[in-house]
Ligand code: C2E
């Protein structure tokens with residue numbers, strides 16, 4: 325009679341018990357995987373209990389009837405292979421986690437089912453033939469010739485899994501690669517040991533080893549999880565992108581960024597703020613059966629789905645866009661956060677995971693500036709990014725090597741026919757000495773933190789010009805300010821310093837701000853503006869008519885002049901509509917006694933019609949283009965002295 329030692333089996337059961345407790349304490353993995361792992365743990369425990377019972381029963385051949393032993397042992401044989409099959413299926417699902425085409429997974433499931441069915445049939449046949457195990461006349465357990473068939477099933481399952489791993493290596497994540505490196509050799513070694521020394525029961529040990537390795541793998545995955553929303557974090561998005569790119573799979577990414585979320589937290593409380601983040605992440609995830617959502621930043625999310633053609637991609641993008649325009653009902657409050665959306669489509673065009681993440685950030689920033697708050701993916705975005713990087717590089721060099729120049733566009737005072745004012749316009753040179761247009765580098769300088777240096781350079785040169793007696797003919801020179809510069813009182817200190825150095829009359833320095841700048845943080849800006857106005861500096865409202873044309877801005881902020889945007893006079897005086905708008909505005913500002921500068925005058929007809937209507941100041945290519953300081957000085961000294969004949 326074979327003598328078995330159940331001690332390893334009991335020890336394995338205790339270990340398993342600890343694993344089960346741990347499992348219930350934590351939330352590991354996504355739901356289907358979690359359920360599968362749970363099933364695996366319980367079935368493992370059941371198998372070990374049955375094995376221990378079998379061993380106990382076998383030691384009491386006189387007490388336990390042979391048919392009970394036969395049934396219990398058959399059940400054990402079936403259960404142990406069932407556990408192996410579940411572990412194998414579980415691993416296969418993880419291998420296919422980053423692969424959109426799931427036919428391989430389906431094929432493997434069919435293989436597992438076929439193997440199990442064949443094995444179950446063998447166990448059923450064994451009841452009559454004893455090919456696997458049998459009981460002799462003394463009711464003692466005897467091994468049959470096919471006693472190791474269960475191990476054979478397991479070896480086939482593992483071998484096919486290894487094949488899948490190798491074939492899809494690029495799309496298998498690092499923790500799974502680790503599992504596939506560790507698990508098969510350990511299981512194989514234990515199995516060989518078990519076959520050589522069958523009296524030591526090791527099957528429970530093999531099972532628990534597999535369960536522990538899977539759990540450790542789970543644990544390492546938790547590092548990739550966002551604590552608040554349980555979705556993937558930025559790192560796991562990067563991993564996911566790497567694996568999809570490695571496997572040459574086409575995909576669509578929709579990135580969502582919530583704006584001014586501090587206000588949502590302040591107004592509705594952080595608990596609701598957090599709940600909204602969870603709701604958004606969960607909503608994104610359920611949008612597509614193969615979709616995965618990630619929290620890329622504090623208030624930035626990404627949804628990654630397979631690319632299934634332009635129609636499907638468009639449908640999904642529109643669904644997200646539509647949902648973001650609806651309020652979210654949370655704890656009785658309807659919250660409508662301001663969200664921007666950006667899309668990226670990967671259809672084999674190349675680029676790394678980091679490039680895609682950078683592109684998503686760039687697209688979100690662009691989406692913020694657009695009216696739609698949604699940036700659809702288009703290949704031209706690569707050129708925009710390249711231009712952006714090149715401009716940042718140029719800005720860095722220009723700051724270091726002081727390559728900013730100030731050009732001046734003279735502004736004509738119509739009643740006297742003289743250039744009595746000018747606008748300072750910054751110019752940046754590239755390495756070859758070519759001029760980079762401000763429209764290209766100013767927005768980037770504002771977003772990437774260079775604007776302070778640029779404004780300082782411009783102010784320095786303008787103040788020096790104002791101190792030059794040759795520029796006495798200029799009643800004022802204006803400088804453009806960006807939003808950031810009026811938020812703090814740094815500008816006041818800087819101007820005080822310049823004023824002390826150059827000693828010009830503050831009234832001669834005019835600071836231009838646009839409506840957009842003012843609307844960003846009106847209170848902070850107003851207080852800085854008031855401080856500067858008290859020192860005598862004047863302010864002009866720039867680009868009036870290009871935005872919302874808010875008249876109350878002029879009244880509330882006591883601008884000393886308003887600049888009419890060039891877009892208003894493009895079709896003037898040919899178009900009746902333009903004539904109506906421009907003349908209405910002229911009359912209105914004359915009525916308000918607010919001097920007006922009309923910008924962008926390029927043609928003699930425009931100049932003639934405007935002067936005929938009593939416009940006081942004109943700035944435009946028709947009279948003068950922006951020019952370097954030396955040229956301005958020549959103009960002021962010579963040409964400007966002889967007023968241009970009225971058009
Ligand atoms: P802006 O403040 O509206 O400046 C006037 C722009 O209109 C200048 O373009 C000028 O060259 C252009 N312009 C003047 N007359 C005409 C005309 O008759 N026809 C046409 N088509 N254009 C005319 P520029 O120099 O390219 O500057 C573009 C923008 O860059 C400026 O618009 C301003 O918003 C920004 N900018 C320029 N210099 C600075 C600066 O020192 N600081 C800041 N923050 N922004 C600046």
Ligand code: CA
Pocket residue numbers: 747804836866
């Ligand atoms: Ca301006």
Ligand code: CA
Pocket residue numbers: 866867887889923
């Ligand atoms: Ca302007």
